[in-house]
Amino acid sequence: MLAEGLNGLLGHTALIVGxxxxxxxxxxxxxxxxxxxxxxxxxxxxxxxxxxxxxxMAVVVMERGLITRDWQLAYVQRVGSRDTPALFNFxxxxxxxxxxxxxxxxxxAVYTAIIMHRYRARLADPLVGWALVVMxxxxxFFFFLALGPTDAxxxxxxxxxxxxxxxxxxxxxxxxxxxxxxxxxxxxxVGFTVPFAFAIAALVTGRVGEGWLVETRRWALFAWGFLxxxxxxxxxxxxxxxxxxxxxxxxxxxxxxxxxxxTGTAYIHSVMVQERRGMLRVWNLSLxxxxxxxTILGTFLTRSGVVNSVHAFSDSTIGPFLLGAFxxxxxxxxxxxxxxxxxxxxxxxxxxxxxxxxxFLANNVxxxxxxxxxxxxxxxxxxxxAKDNRKIAVGSPFFDTMSQPIGLVLLFLMAVAPALxxxxxxxxxxxxxxxxxxxxxxxxxxxxxxxxxxxxxxxLAFTFAGFAGGAAIRQLVLATRRQGYRGLLGRTxxxxxxHLGVIIIAVALAASNSYTRSAExxxxxxxxxxxxxxxxxxxxxxxxxxxxTVGIKAEISIDGGQxxxxxxxxxxxxxxxxxxxxxxxxxxxxxxxxxxxxxxPSTGEAKIxxxxxxxxxxxxxxxxxxxxxxxxxxxPGKNRRRPTDAVSAPIPLDEVASV
Amino acid sequence: MNPDRLAELxxxxxxxxxxxxxxxxxxxxxxxxxxxxxxxxxxxxxRASAVLQEIENGRSSLVPKRQQPWWRRxxxxxxxxxVAIALGVFVANSAGQRLPGQSLTGGKPADEVAIQxxxxxxxxxxxxxxxxxxYAKVLEIEPDNVEAITYGAWLKVLTGRSSxxxxxxxxxxxxxxxxxxxxxxYADAHCFxxxxxxxFLDPPDAATGVxxxxxxxxxxxxxxxxxxxxxxxxxLQLGSPTSTPTTSTT
Numbered sequence: 001m002l003a004e005g006l007n008g009l010l011g012h013t014a015l016i017v018g019x020x021x022x023x024x025x026x027x028x029x030x031x032x033x034x035x036x037x038x039x040x041x042x043x044x045x046x047x048x049x050x051x052x053x054x055x056x057m058a059v060v061v062m063e064r065g066l067i068t069r070d071w072q073l074a075y076v077q078r079v080g081s082r083d084t085p086a087l088f089n090f091x092x093x094x095x096x097x098x099x100x101x102x103x104x105x106x107x108x109a110v111y112t113a114i115i116m117h118r119y120r121a122r123l124a125d126p127l128v129g130w131a132l133v134v135m136x137x138x139x140x141f142f143f144f145l146a147l148g149p150t151d152a153x154x155x156x157x158x159x160x161x162x163x164x165x166x167x168x169x170x171x172x173x174x175x176x177x178x179x180x181x182x183x184x185x186x187x188x189x190v191g192f193t194v195p196f197a198f199a200i201a202a203l204v205t206g207r208v209g210e211g212w213l214v215e216t217r218r219w220a221l222f223a224w225g226f227l228x229x230x231x232x233x234x235x236x237x238x239x240x241x242x243x244x245x246x247x248x249x250x251x252x253x254x255x256x257x258x259x260x261x262x263t264g265t266a267y268i269h270s271v272m273v274q275e276r277r278g279m280l281r282v283w284n285l286s287l288x289x290x291x292x293x294x295t296i297l298g299t300f301l302t303r304s305g306v307v308n309s310v311h312a313f314s315d316s317t318i319g320p321f322l323l324g325a326f327x328x329x330x331x332x333x334x335x336x337x338x339x340x341x342x343x344x345x346x347x348x349x350x351x352x353x354x355x356x357x358x359x360f361l362a363n364n365v366x367x368x369x370x371x372x373x374x375x376x377x378x379x380x381x382x383x384x385x386a387k388d389n390r391k392i393a394v395g396s397p398f399f400d401t402m403s404q405p406i407g408l409v410l411l412f413l414m415a416v417a418p419a420l421x422x423x424x425x426x427x428x429x430x431x432x433x434x435x436x437x438x439x440x441x442x443x444x445x446x447x448x449x450x451x452x453x454x455x456x457x458x459x460l461a462f463t464f465a466g467f468a469g470g471a472a473i474r475q476l477v478l479a480t481r482r483q484g485y486r487g488l489l490g491r492t493x494x495x496x497x498x499h500l501g502v503i504i505i506a507v508a509l510a511a512s513n514s515y516t517r518s519a520e521x522x523x524x525x526x527x528x529x530x531x532x533x534x535x536x537x538x539x540x541x542x543x544x545x546x547x548x549t550v551g552i553k554a555e556i557s558i559d560g561g562q563x564x565x566x567x568x569x570x571x572x573x574x575x576x577x578x579x580x581x582x583x584x585x586x587x588x589x590x591x592x593x594x595x596x597x598x599x600x601p602s603t604g605e606a607k608i609x610x611x612x613x614x615x616x617x618x619x620x621x622x623x624x625x626x627x628x629x630x631x632x633x634x635x636p637g638k639n640r641r642r643p644t645d646a647v648s649a650p651i652p653l654d655e656v657a658s659v
Numbered sequence: 660m661n662p663d664r665l666a667e668l669x670x671x672x673x674x675x676x677x678x679x680x681x682x683x684x685x686x687x688x689x690x691x692x693x694x695x696x697x698x699x700x701x702x703x704x705x706r707a708s709a710v711l712q713e714i715e716n717g718r719s720s721l722v723p724k725r726q727q728p729w730w731r732r733x734x735x736x737x738x739x740x741x742v743a744i745a746l747g748v749f750v751a752n753s754a755g756q757r758l759p760g761q762s763l764t765g766g767k768p769a770d771e772v773a774i775q776x777x778x779x780x781x782x783x784x785x786x787x788x789x790x791x792x793x794y795a796k797v798l799e800i801e802p803d804n805v806e807a808i809t810y811g812a813w814l815k816v817l818t819g820r821s822s823x824x825x826x827x828x829x830x831x832x833x834x835x836x837x838x839x840x841x842x843x844x845y846a847d848a849h850c851f852x853x854x855x856x857x858x859f860l861d862p863p864d865a866a867t868g869v870x871x872x873x874x875x876x877x878x879x880x881x882x883x884x885x886x887x888x889x890x891x892x893x894x895l896q897l898g899s900p901t902s903t904p905t906t907s908t909t
Contacts, residue, residue, distance in 0.1 A: 036674060126670060205670075209663035250765025307763055343662040345722035373746060380750050381763045391757040394764045398753035402746075 004155045005072035007065040011058050011153030018054020018109065019143035021047045026136035033129045041123045044132070048116040051139055055109035059093065059102050062152055066092050071165065074156030075099060081167030081573065083547045088173035094182045095168035097303050097318065098152035103183065104299075105142045107190040112139050115194060127212060130201035131194075138193055141325060149317035166573035167548070174569075174578055175241045181233040185257060188227025189295040192264060194219040196292035199285050203336035208343050210275050213284070217271065217491075218634050220288075224264045225630030231257050232505075232623030243579030243594045245518065245611040247619060248509075250399040252307045255378045256298030259371055263291040266367035272491075273357045276422055279346040282337060283364070289333040290371075296326045306382060352424045359417035366410055373402045400513075404457055411464035411506055414499055415441065415471045433474070440470025453515070461510035465503045472496040472503070494633025501625030508618035518611045520596065525604030532612045534559050534591060541601045548572065554595050554606040558584050566595040566608065590616040665717045668710055675707040756781055772797050776806060787814050808838040809848040816855045828859060839874075846878035850888050857895045865895045 004012070025047030032040035065073045066080050066089050079092040079099065093099040112135040119128045146152065159165055172178050195216040202212040234257065235247035248254060267287040273280045301307060304319025337344065350357050377394045384392050419433035444466025445459065453459055475496045479487030487493055519531050528537040539555040544567070553567035564582035571578060577597065584591040589612055596607040679700060686696040756777040757763070779793035794811035797804050812834035819827030832855060838848040849871045857868020872892035880888060 036677060206666035207663045208666075209661050211663050251762045252764050255764060342718075342721055342724075343665065345724065347722050369742070372743075376746055377750055377753075378764050380754065381757065384754070392754040393757040393762065394750055394754050396765050398750055399765060401753075402749075 003072070004153075005070060007061050007068075007070045008073060008153045008155055011061040011065075012147070012151075014054045014057035014061060015143055015147045015153070016054075018051045018058065018105075019140055019147060021050035021054060022112075022136045022140035022143055025051060026133050026140060029123075029129050029133045029136065032124075033126050033133075038124055041129070044123060045116060045120065047136075048113050048132075051136070051143075052109040052113040054143070055102075055106045055139075058146065058152075059106045062093055062099060062102055063090065066090070071159045072155055073152075074154045075152045077156045077159050077164045079168045081165050081548075083573075084167040084173060087176065087179065088168060091172070091178045091182075092168045094186075095172045095178075098146075098150040100182065100186075100303075101142065101146050101150045101318075102152055104186055104190060105139070105146055107183075107186050108135075108139050108142055108193060111190055111194055112136065115197075126205045127198070127201050127207050127215075130204045131197040134197035134200045135193060138197070145318060145321060149321055166571075170569075170571040170574055170576050170578045171241060173548075174580070175237060177233055177237040177240065181230060181237050184226055184233060185230030188223050188225075188230050189257075189260065189298075191219065191223025191226055192260060192288070192291050192295060194223070195267075196288050199288045200333065200336065203285065203333075203340050206340060206343060208281060208285075208340055210278065213271055213275055220264070220268055220271070221491075221630060221634055224261070224268055225627060225634075227257070227261050227264060228630070229623060229627045231261060232620065232626070236620055236623075239616070240581070240583075241578075243581045245516070245581070245592050245594070245609075245613065247512075247616070250377075250396050252378055253302045255374050256294075256302050259298060259374055259378075260291045260294040262367050262371040262374070263287050263294060266364045266371075267291060269360045270364045273360050277346075277348055277357055279348060279350070279357065280361075280364075281344040281346060282341075285333075285337055285344070287364075289329070289337075293326055293329045293333075294371075294375075296322060296329060300326060301378065354420065354425045354430075356417060356420045356422045359413055359420050363410065363413050363417065366406055366413070370403070370406045370410075373406070374399065377402075407506065408457070408460050408464060411461065411468050411503070414503065415464060415467035418471045418475045418496065418499075434471070436474055437467050437470030440473075441467030444469075455514055458510045458514040461506060465507045465510075469500060469503045472499040488632050489635045491633045494629050494631070494635070497629030497632055498626050499629075501622045501627075501629055504618050504622030504625060508615040508622060511615040512613045512619075516611055516613045518609060520607065520609045522598075522605065522607050525606070531610055534610075534612070536593075536608070536610060538604075538606050538608075539563055541599060541604050541606045543601045552595065552599050552601055553580075554599060554608060556582075556593055556606075556608065558591055558593075564591075564593055566593040568595050568597065568599070585617050587615075587617060589614045592616075662721075665714065665721075668714045668717060672707060672710050672714060675703050675710060679703045679707065772800050772804065775800075776804075779807070779810065783810070783814070787818060790814060791818075803841050805838050805842045805845050805848065808834055808841070809845065809851060812838065813847075813851045813855075816851065816859060820859050825861065828855065832856070843874075844878055846875050846880035847884070849875035849878055850880050850884045853888060853891060857891055863895075865898070868892075868895045 025044055028040055028047060029044050031037070032044065062073075062075070064070070065076050067086075069080055069082060070076050071080075075096070075098050079095050080089065084092065094103045112132070115135060116123075116132060119125075119132075122128045123132070167173060198212045198216045198219075202208045231254075234254065238249070239245075239247045264287075267284060270280050270284055270287065274284050300319060300322035304322060306319060350361065352358060353362075377398050380394055381392045384390055415437055416434070419430060419437065421429065441463045445463040448459055448462040453462065473496075476488065476493060479493045479496075481487070488497065517532050521529050521531075521536070523529060523536075523538045525538050525541055528535050530536075535558070537557045537560070539557055541552065541554045544551050544553055546569075549569040549571055551567050551569035553565045555563040555565050557563050562584075564584055566582040567580040569578050569580060570576065579594050581592055581594045583593070592611040592613055594609045594611075596609055599606045599608075682691060682696060682699050682703065685691045686693075686700075691699070755775070775793045775796045779790045779797070782789040782793065791811060791814050794807040794814070797807035798811070801807070812831040815831035815834070816828050819825065819829075819831065832852065835848050835852040835855065838845060839852065842848075853868050853871035853875055856864040856871065869892055872888050872895065875888050876885065876892070
């Protein structure tokens, strides 16, 4: 084992300082709240800044270690190399477990510091105080992980450069999206700590009314937005790097990100029911607890080694701690909810299922069911392995079969819900509000059939998407007519823009999954083949070499035009082949080319696989629209009322009776 | 009462009770004279009393626990159980063998092929029908999968032979030839075609049996097939096939 160098020493010091500051911050706040000691509360701010300083310093020191190739650090030996380009050397920080915990820690410390600064005048308020206590404890837990089970600053053994120091996994040094996808996804995961902390604070203080919801509304929205963008970027990365022509494969890592997204989506809808009607208090708290605990569970699933085998869990250094944290979060939260049960009862009930709150409830039930299905499919192999020592896998067909009907009903609800008023809806009102959206749905169906769409599931998806899109556009048109550009702002209208993004993603997924055509060709240089109305001519098959790779690429002209060059690169340090697809993108379809193993530059033989994938680019457009809509939703719209005022007056009884 | 208001009152109660304790401690230490102590303590006590009364009223005005009809509770619990059990059964039926390097869930389409191939191999001896179905699923995804074509055809040959359905056996032979066309180096297809032609057909097709047997042997067949094929070729060349190979696995 090498002696601890400067970076190791600085890194450990930063982590120890951060851990102590977080722990003392939490304890000082508890004491201050319990004793009502204003002076003690003032001491909390420095603890928060110190914790942030510790996290920033730890990350900076690790980056310094990577950039300066400090081979004394075991982590640098594992993910660093002399040949890795600067960008991927920088992103190597989060290319393995220890570094990704440092990134998580940094973001968590930043969120904690922002909350502390934002509410600096209200630290004596027990709600804010307890929320910060929770955030400090979570931060301290991650400092503990970074210091103990996932110590990134551990000194390594004397490096054997024939075996070590190869750089990050080749898949993580192959595309610029590695710079954006993990940090943005983590911003989403970690962001949900804020509403969770306020939820726990509300339970501890008994202030389980609507006040804490208003405080955390925007935080939940931003966390959800980051998570959404992170997931979409993950799909894009998978599409651009993995070379199988898909964006989503239902693997455990993807599922781990999708689970909190589902419960988070349910929350940002059902929270409106509580704000307007005071209902679903237990449900909203449960959703936040579920969302936060699912981020911990997801980290456990993807970071403990349990994905490879449940038996790897016993060898894992981090797994037991994450599972323990998951258990503590769930038990403490459920205990608090049970303790405050008498204050969480709803003052009213849903008057009619045909109402905005009825639609939100249905949407929540479906999203919760969806989350349960994904969770069940993901942990089922682990349960079977733990019980019977039998290794099984749950394939994509299970997830596809379950997600199709749930997705279709959710699309239908997206069409109907914006048209529904709170409390009750009359038939006449629905006829009026759903008239144009229904025509949009019918028009989309007709257009889809005209363009050659077949099969029930995609046709239903297109129809409901048209219906839902019509409803969202109708809402936006009415709002902008009334308020001009401000009609695009605010939660409801920004939410409609997000709906449009989600609808576009749903249509793109339905089209690309249902109508993808693929073929594999073995062609000689100069040969042309036709497929799906396009011609593909092999212009050349070449070897190439870079400092890190040797590879083969084929230059292929599509329809006699520009040459595209799918390649296979062998990362020589790893002996691992990484495909690099080449894609001709248009608004209608992507022509996705991959080069398969067996291609021979010496003879000019190329084995290529061609995927014709309709509407893929709309996935990224939809994701961008979701991000834009989230920003719009975060800005306050026309300030007509307090957030907790009712938006719809009850329909007069005589009117209801006449329907 | 709004729970937030109730919580505020409880905070105020804590403050007042703490203040009473403090003033009593200060009085005991001689820091507050008797008159001030009485005035201050009475003030705190009066305020605490009012707050406690308000808290009591607030608690009694909290939404009472609603009694749900028993059938509704049963329906919710029953419905949840039914959905959970149905999902459990579905996920169990959707699960397949996990191969080395394969993930717990999902995977690329190619992985689905691997899963179905593993399922087919696993059930080949015990449940040929399930094995055939798994091979059919592979062929839906990869119509040119040589292993699925070969072993699917071989299972048909064996099934046809055991059920006395000669036509089923004959119909499977072109599939073996198709597999050979796709990959002439795949030994198993040559081996099975040799056995089916030279031993199972009535009358035997000795010429095909010999030529495919030789092709099988030249293509480095699995060890468990090699001896049997050598014996078959020798017997066919002598013109007297006698025994039946028993292999039905990879």
